[in-house]
Amino acid sequence: MESNYRAGNLFADVPTDLSNETFEDIVRYQGVVIERITSLGHRTSEDSWYDQPQHEWVMVVQGSARLLFADGVELALQPGDYVNIPAHCKHRVSWTDPDQPTLWLAVHYPR
Template identity: 50%
Template sequence: MTTRNLLTKLPGDATAEAFEHLAGNGAVRIERIVSRGQHAPETGWYEQDGAEWVAVIQGEAVLAFEDGEHLHLRPGDWIDIPALRRHRVEWTTPDTETVWLAVHY
Protein backbone atom coordinates (compact mmCIF):
# COMPACT_ATOMS: atom_id res chain seq x y z
CA MET A 1 0.00 0.00 0.00
CA THR A 2 1.03 3.57 -0.56
CA THR A 3 -0.23 6.78 0.94
CA ARG A 4 -1.64 9.57 -1.17
CA ASN A 5 -2.38 13.20 -0.41
CA LEU A 6 -5.57 15.05 -1.37
CA LEU A 7 -3.59 18.23 -2.07
CA THR A 8 -0.98 16.83 -4.45
CA LYS A 9 -1.20 16.02 -8.14
CA LEU A 10 -3.99 18.53 -8.68
CA PRO A 11 -5.25 18.67 -12.27
CA GLY A 12 -3.42 21.17 -14.44
CA ASP A 13 -6.46 22.01 -16.58
CA ALA A 14 -8.61 24.52 -14.68
CA THR A 15 -11.27 24.93 -17.37
CA ALA A 16 -13.53 22.24 -15.90
CA GLU A 17 -14.10 20.65 -12.52
CA ALA A 18 -12.14 17.45 -12.02
CA PHE A 19 -13.67 14.39 -10.35
CA GLU A 20 -11.41 11.59 -9.12
CA HIS A 21 -12.78 8.33 -7.73
CA LEU A 22 -10.76 7.44 -4.62
CA ALA A 23 -12.58 4.45 -3.15
CA GLY A 24 -15.94 2.78 -2.91
CA ASN A 25 -17.82 -0.46 -3.16
CA GLY A 26 -21.04 0.46 -4.95
CA ALA A 27 -23.09 1.48 -1.90
CA VAL A 28 -20.49 4.11 -0.96
CA ARG A 29 -18.39 6.22 -3.34
CA ILE A 30 -15.58 8.52 -2.18
CA GLU A 31 -14.20 11.13 -4.56
CA ARG A 32 -11.98 14.16 -4.71
CA ILE A 33 -13.42 17.12 -6.60
CA VAL A 34 -11.21 20.01 -7.68
CA SER A 35 -12.81 23.31 -8.70
CA ARG A 36 -11.27 26.61 -9.71
CA GLY A 37 -13.97 29.20 -10.14
CA GLN A 38 -16.48 26.69 -11.50
CA HIS A 39 -20.10 26.74 -10.39
CA ALA A 40 -23.36 25.16 -11.39
CA PRO A 41 -25.49 26.75 -14.13
CA GLU A 42 -27.75 29.60 -13.01
CA THR A 43 -30.76 27.34 -13.48
CA GLY A 44 -31.18 23.74 -12.45
CA TRP A 45 -30.32 21.81 -9.32
CA TYR A 46 -28.41 18.74 -8.28
CA GLU A 47 -30.95 16.28 -6.92
CA GLN A 48 -29.22 13.04 -6.02
CA ASP A 49 -30.87 9.75 -5.10
CA GLY A 50 -28.33 9.18 -2.31
CA ALA A 51 -27.00 11.36 0.47
CA GLU A 52 -23.69 13.20 0.10
CA TRP A 53 -21.25 14.16 2.85
CA VAL A 54 -18.89 16.81 1.52
CA ALA A 55 -15.96 18.70 3.07
CA VAL A 56 -13.83 21.55 1.77
CA ILE A 57 -10.16 20.70 2.27
CA GLN A 58 -8.69 23.76 0.52
CA GLY A 59 -10.22 26.91 -0.99
CA GLU A 60 -13.77 28.10 -0.42
CA ALA A 61 -17.22 27.52 -1.88
CA VAL A 62 -20.81 28.63 -1.54
CA LEU A 63 -23.58 26.04 -1.72
CA ALA A 64 -27.12 27.20 -2.48
CA PHE A 65 -30.25 25.23 -1.69
CA GLU A 66 -33.63 25.44 -3.36
CA ASP A 67 -35.25 26.67 -0.13
CA GLY A 68 -33.02 29.79 -0.19
CA GLU A 69 -30.36 28.64 2.28
CA HIS A 70 -26.75 29.52 1.38
CA LEU A 71 -23.68 28.08 3.08
CA HIS A 72 -20.16 29.51 2.74
CA LEU A 73 -17.73 26.64 3.23
CA ARG A 74 -14.09 27.22 4.20
CA PRO A 75 -11.26 24.72 4.79
CA GLY A 76 -12.36 22.14 7.33
CA ASP A 77 -16.10 22.84 6.92
CA TRP A 78 -18.35 19.95 5.99
CA ILE A 79 -22.03 19.27 5.41
CA ASP A 80 -24.17 16.16 5.11
CA ILE A 81 -26.69 16.74 2.30
CA PRO A 82 -29.73 14.46 2.52
CA ALA A 83 -30.86 12.52 -0.54
CA LEU A 84 -33.09 14.51 -2.92
CA ARG A 85 -32.30 17.90 -1.30
CA ARG A 86 -31.92 20.22 -4.26
CA HIS A 87 -28.67 22.16 -4.20
CA ARG A 88 -25.98 23.64 -6.41
CA VAL A 89 -22.49 25.07 -6.19
CA GLU A 90 -22.95 28.82 -6.49
CA TRP A 91 -19.30 29.89 -6.23
CA THR A 92 -15.79 28.51 -5.77
CA THR A 93 -12.55 30.37 -5.24
CA PRO A 94 -11.43 31.63 -8.68
CA ASP A 95 -7.74 32.22 -7.93
CA THR A 96 -6.87 28.89 -6.31
CA GLU A 97 -8.18 25.34 -6.34
CA THR A 98 -11.06 24.37 -4.10
CA VAL A 99 -10.48 20.77 -3.11
CA TRP A 100 -13.51 18.82 -1.90
CA LEU A 101 -13.77 15.39 -0.35
CA ALA A 102 -17.17 13.88 -1.14
CA VAL A 103 -18.69 10.69 0.19
CA HIS A 104 -21.81 9.51 -1.64
CA TYR A 105 -23.88 6.96 0.24
Protein backbone atom coordinates in the same frame (compact mmCIF):
# COMPACT_ATOMS: atom_id res chain seq x y z
CA MET B 1 3.16 -10.23 -1.06
CA GLU B 2 0.49 -7.81 -2.27
CA SER B 3 -1.09 -5.52 0.34
CA ASN B 4 -4.79 -4.86 0.78
CA TYR B 5 -4.45 -1.18 1.53
CA ARG B 6 -4.28 1.83 -0.74
CA ALA B 7 -2.62 5.06 0.36
CA GLY B 8 -2.44 8.48 -1.22
CA ASN B 9 -2.41 12.20 -0.60
CA LEU B 10 -5.39 14.43 -1.29
CA PHE B 11 -3.07 17.30 -2.30
CA ALA B 12 -1.00 15.23 -4.75
CA ASP B 13 -1.45 15.46 -8.49
CA VAL B 14 -4.02 18.25 -8.44
CA PRO B 15 -5.02 18.82 -12.07
CA THR B 16 -3.32 21.78 -13.71
CA ASP B 17 -5.97 22.16 -16.43
CA LEU B 18 -8.99 23.36 -14.49
CA SER B 19 -10.97 24.68 -17.43
CA ASN B 20 -13.57 22.16 -16.20
CA GLU B 21 -14.29 21.09 -12.65
CA THR B 22 -12.78 17.64 -11.99
CA PHE B 23 -14.27 14.67 -10.14
CA GLU B 24 -11.88 11.86 -9.17
CA ASP B 25 -12.87 8.68 -7.36
CA ILE B 26 -10.67 7.78 -4.41
CA VAL B 27 -12.75 4.79 -3.32
CA ARG B 28 -15.82 3.16 -4.83
CA TYR B 29 -17.22 0.20 -2.90
CA GLN B 30 -20.69 -1.25 -2.28
CA GLY B 31 -22.63 1.92 -2.97
CA VAL B 32 -20.16 4.27 -1.27
CA VAL B 33 -18.10 6.68 -3.35
CA ILE B 34 -15.38 8.89 -1.90
CA GLU B 35 -14.16 11.49 -4.36
CA ARG B 36 -11.95 14.52 -4.68
CA ILE B 37 -13.52 17.43 -6.50
CA THR B 38 -11.35 20.28 -7.75
CA SER B 39 -12.94 23.62 -8.64
CA LEU B 40 -11.48 26.92 -9.77
CA GLY B 41 -14.15 29.58 -10.11
CA HIS B 42 -16.68 26.95 -11.15
CA ARG B 43 -20.34 27.04 -10.22
CA THR B 44 -23.47 25.19 -11.16
CA SER B 45 -25.59 26.80 -13.86
CA GLU B 46 -28.34 28.97 -12.35
CA ASP B 47 -31.01 26.87 -14.04
CA SER B 48 -29.63 23.55 -12.71
CA TRP B 49 -29.81 21.74 -9.38
CA TYR B 50 -28.09 18.64 -8.09
CA ASP B 51 -30.86 16.22 -7.11
CA GLN B 52 -28.94 13.08 -6.19
CA PRO B 53 -30.47 9.70 -5.26
CA GLN B 54 -27.86 9.15 -2.52
CA HIS B 55 -26.78 11.18 0.52
CA GLU B 56 -23.64 13.30 0.20
CA TRP B 57 -21.24 14.45 2.91
CA VAL B 58 -18.89 17.10 1.53
CA MET B 59 -16.04 19.08 3.07
CA VAL B 60 -13.90 21.92 1.73
CA VAL B 61 -10.26 20.97 2.33
CA GLN B 62 -8.65 23.94 0.54
CA GLY B 63 -10.03 27.13 -0.95
CA SER B 64 -13.57 28.33 -0.39
CA ALA B 65 -17.02 27.87 -1.86
CA ARG B 66 -20.70 28.56 -1.41
CA LEU B 67 -23.56 26.08 -1.70
CA LEU B 68 -27.12 27.24 -2.41
CA PHE B 69 -30.08 25.06 -1.50
CA ALA B 70 -33.49 25.16 -3.21
CA ASP B 71 -35.06 26.46 0.02
CA GLY B 72 -32.93 29.62 -0.30
CA VAL B 73 -30.30 28.77 2.33
CA GLU B 74 -26.75 29.55 1.21
CA LEU B 75 -23.74 28.19 3.07
CA ALA B 76 -20.26 29.72 2.83
CA LEU B 77 -17.62 27.02 3.25
CA GLN B 78 -13.99 27.50 4.28
CA PRO B 79 -11.32 24.82 4.84
CA GLY B 80 -12.60 22.31 7.37
CA ASP B 81 -16.28 23.19 6.89
CA TYR B 82 -18.55 20.32 5.94
CA VAL B 83 -22.21 19.68 5.26
CA ASN B 84 -24.28 16.51 5.04
CA ILE B 85 -26.77 16.76 2.18
CA PRO B 86 -29.69 14.31 2.29
CA ALA B 87 -30.67 12.44 -0.86
CA HIS B 88 -32.87 14.52 -3.20
CA CYS B 89 -32.07 17.76 -1.37
CA LYS B 90 -31.74 20.13 -4.31
CA HIS B 91 -28.58 22.20 -4.20
CA ARG B 92 -25.96 23.80 -6.38
CA VAL B 93 -22.52 25.33 -6.11
CA SER B 94 -23.12 29.07 -6.31
CA TRP B 95 -19.44 30.13 -6.14
CA THR B 96 -15.91 28.75 -5.81
CA ASP B 97 -12.70 30.71 -5.32
CA PRO B 98 -11.46 31.95 -8.73
CA ASP B 99 -7.93 32.62 -7.43
CA GLN B 100 -6.95 29.22 -6.03
CA PRO B 101 -8.21 25.67 -6.51
CA THR B 102 -10.92 24.58 -4.12
CA LEU B 103 -10.45 20.95 -3.08
CA TRP B 104 -13.52 19.13 -1.84
CA LEU B 105 -13.71 15.72 -0.22
CA ALA B 106 -17.10 14.18 -0.94
CA VAL B 107 -18.61 10.94 0.35
CA HIS B 108 -21.70 9.65 -1.42
CA TYR B 109 -23.54 6.91 0.49
CA PRO B 110 -26.81 4.99 0.13
CA ARG B 111 -30.11 6.07 1.59
